[in-house]
Amino acid sequence: MHCHYCDGKGSPQEMFEKANRLGFVSVGFSSHAPLPFDNDFCMHDDKLDAYIEEISALKGHAETQVYLGLELDFIPGVTTPSHKRWEGLPLDYKIGSVHTLEAPNDRHPMLSVDGPHDEFLVLLNEVHGGSARSMITKYYQRVTELCELGGFDILGHFDLIKNTTRLWGFSMSQRIGTKNLHLMPWMRLHNPV
Numbered sequence: 654m655h656c657h658y659c660d661g662k663g664s665p666q667e668m669f670e671k672a673n674r675l676g677f678v679s680v681g682f683s684s685h686a687p688l689p690f691d692n693d694f695c696m697h698d699d700k701l702d703a704y705i706e707e708i709s710a711l712k713g714h715a716e717t718q719v720y721l722g723l724e725l726d727f728i729p730g731v732t733t734p735s736h737k738r739w740e741g742l743p744l745d746y747k748i749g750s751v752h753t754l755e756a757p758n759d760r761h762p763m764l765s766v767d768g769p770h771d772e773f774l775v776l777l778n779e780v781h782g783g784s785a786r787s788m789i790t791k792y793y794q795r796v797t798e799l800c801e802l803g804g805f806d807i808l809g810h811f812d813l814i815k816n817t818t819r820l821w822g823f824s825m826s827q828r829i830g831t832k833n834l835h836l837m838p839w840m841r842l843h844n845p846v
């Protein structure tokens with residue numbers, strides 16, 4: 654679950670209490686870990702200690718078990734789930750995810766694949782020459798690279814790009830693209846979820 658430490662809604666305490674009321678036997682918190690550039694979805698770096706402390710304090714409940722996690726981005730040359738920054742944190746689990754692709758210039762280092770429409774159009778038109786297939790292939794190549802690198806327990810929403818491409822009217826064949834099928838043998842082999 655995401656909470657108000659990143660782009661979720663509600664405090665960990667509120668979310669825990671609701672889960673408990675609903676009879677959940679366990680819940681996992683997995684806020685977006687900090688990134689070294691401005692963005693609107695991740696936790697700020699100076700909040701990480703408080704996040705760990707607050708989630709850890711919810712542990713030990715007899716009815717609803719709490720797990721402390723983080724959702725860690727893979728951005729080549731910037732951060733990976735296996736980055737030393739995350740070593741030594743008392744995490745119960747790590748989610749590895751791809752949320753962004755390279756932007757065309759220094760204005761923004763990266764843009765979200767499921768972000769606002771204007772960002773999507775910049776990625777599609779300025780980086781990928783208007784080719785949905787090129788952009789989607791790039792996304793799945795990045796997810797495959799993340800799987801090969803490892804360093805996480807759960808692969809996050811490996812088809813995130815469908816959120817946007819479905820919205821903007823691309824067909825299933827455009828969304829998947831035959832070149833992306835190389836991910837499937839990897840998934841059968843490693844059973845990531």
Ligand SMILES: [Zn+2]
Nearest residue numbers: 724750752809
């Ligand atoms: Zn995510």
